[in-house]
Amino acid sequence: MTHSFQHWCNELERKLSRNQQRLTPQRRLIADVLFAQSGHVNVDELHQLVRQRDGSVGYATVYRTLKLLETLDLVHTNTFVDGTARYEVASDDDSHHDHLICRDCGYVTEFENAEIEQLQESVAVRLGFELVDHRMVLYGRCTKVDCAHRDAATKS
Amino acid sequence: MTHSFQHWCNELERKLSRNQQRLTPQRRLIADVLFAQSGHVNVDELHQLVRQRDGSVGYATVYRTLKLLETLDLVHTNTFVDGTARYEVASDDDSHHDHLICRDCGYVTEFENAEIEQLQESVAVRLGFELVDHRMVLYGRCTKVDCAHRDAATKS
DNA sequence: ATCCTTGCAAATTGTTTGCAGCTAG
DNA sequence: CTAGCTGCAAACAATTTGCAAGGAT
Numbered sequence: 001m002t003h004s005f006q007h008w009c010n011e012l013e014r015k016l017s018r019n020q021q022r023l024t025p026q027r028r029l030i031a032d033v034l035f036a037q038s039g040h041v042n043v044d045e046l047h048q049l050v051r052q053r054d055g056s057v058g059y060a061t062v063y064r065t066l067k068l069l070e071t072l073d074l075v076h077t078n079t080f081v082d083g084t085a086r087y088e089v090a091s092d093d094d095s096h097h098d099h100l101i102c103r104d105c106g107y108v109t110e111f112e113n114a115e116i117e118q119l120q121e122s123v124a125v126r127l128g129f130e131l132v133d134h135r136m137v138l139y140g141r142c143t144k145v146d147c148a149h150r151d152a153a154t155k156s
Numbered sequence: 157m158t159h160s161f162q163h164w165c166n167e168l169e170r171k172l173s174r175n176q177q178r179l180t181p182q183r184r185l186i187a188d189v190l191f192a193q194s195g196h197v198n199v200d201e202l203h204q205l206v207r208q209r210d211g212s213v214g215y216a217t218v219y220r221t222l223k224l225l226e227t228l229d230l231v232h233t234n235t236f237v238d239g240t241a242r243y244e245v246a247s248d249d250d251s252h253h254d255h256l257i258c259r260d261c262g263y264v265t266e267f268e269n270a271e272i273e274q275l276q277e278s279v280a281v282r283l284g285f286e287l288v289d290h291r292m293v294l295y296g297r298c299t300k301v302d303c304a305h306r307d308a309a310t311k312s
Numbered sequence: 313a314t315c316c317t318t319g320c321a322a323a324t325t326g327t328t329t330g331c332a333g334c335t336a337g
Numbered sequence: 338c339t340a341g342c343t344g345c346a347a348a349c350a351a352t353t354t355g356c357a358a359g360g361a362t
Binding site for chain 2: 079080083100102103109111113115116119120123124127128129130131132133134135136137138139140141142143
């Protein structure tokens with residue numbers, strides 16, 4: 001499950017100071033905004049949201065901060081929605097969720113499935129690999145006549 | 157299983173002529189080179205290989221041809237190796253394979269697993285979607301001390 | 313003082329497009 | 338001829354980088 005911003009931010013500060021790096025106002029702000037979004041923001045969207053709170057933050061800083069957060073393993077990246085990099089806060093525990101995305105409206109749902117993960121593990125072993133990570137995205141369509149999530153698409 | 161170039165190329169010609177499009181020498185050459193590579197070539201590599209046989213073929217033609225082949229469903233695209241688009245010949249039947257990629261050497265292995273696909277189907281249904289497609293990539297490491305595929309990496 | 317960070321602008325990278333000439337039917 | 342196709346160069350979009358100035362320790 002996702003934890004509190006407080007906790008996540010402490011984690012961030014701790015990891016930064018370990019490398020003589022600083023939790024600057026810009027970084028804290030970007031982290032805050034990213035955390036507030038439940039997930040899958042791209043750099044442009046994030047930058048705009050950040051600017052609403054501090055108009056002086058530059059594009060490059062958002063890029064650099066996200067890359068930093070990624071190397072600290074505090075956010076995860078994916079590019080499956082529209083090719084541009086999108087970010088989401090990494091979960092605290094070692095749990096891993098995958099994504100199901102609607103081809104009609106672009107709505108993204110998250111899910112976990114231990115059974116599949118187990119099979120992935122055994123596939124890897126059978127092929128002589130130690131499984132480190134995986135990415136899985138299901139593409140589908142709402143089964144209703146009118147895509148139930150179509151509203152969600154227009155908002156983005 | 158993958159079929160013969162002959163067959164695949166006929167398929168290409170047929171689909172092209174259906175839309176008053178032509179199987180030009182350039183397109184045939186690109187198709188040939190792509191087919192010869194077992195898979196996962198990017199545009200740059202492909203372009204260089206093509207140029208070895210015909211130095212006059214332009215970059216844009218390679219891009220356009222690949223996009224064309226993709227819309228005709230004769231090749232598949234993926235970007236999971238290094239972010240750049242990579243291509244592989246689409247399989248004849250409706251079988252679908254996924255990829256296992258070594259974090260150490262970048263070697264790509266393919267596999268099929270019906271059990272996982274079945275579970276994906278049921279996950280989608282449970283969430284109210286009709287499953288259309290999926291992408292799955294496993295990231296691992298060779299279990300040997302020396303990555304067994306390291307040589308393959310240096311060649312790319 | 314030192315060294316991390318920032319904002320800006322310029323540079324890169326991967327990919328797409330406009331256009332004039334060429335080619336097949 | 339007409340329409341599709343090509344190569345080139347220019348255009349684009351996403352991301353990265355160099356640099357001089359600002360700020361924390």
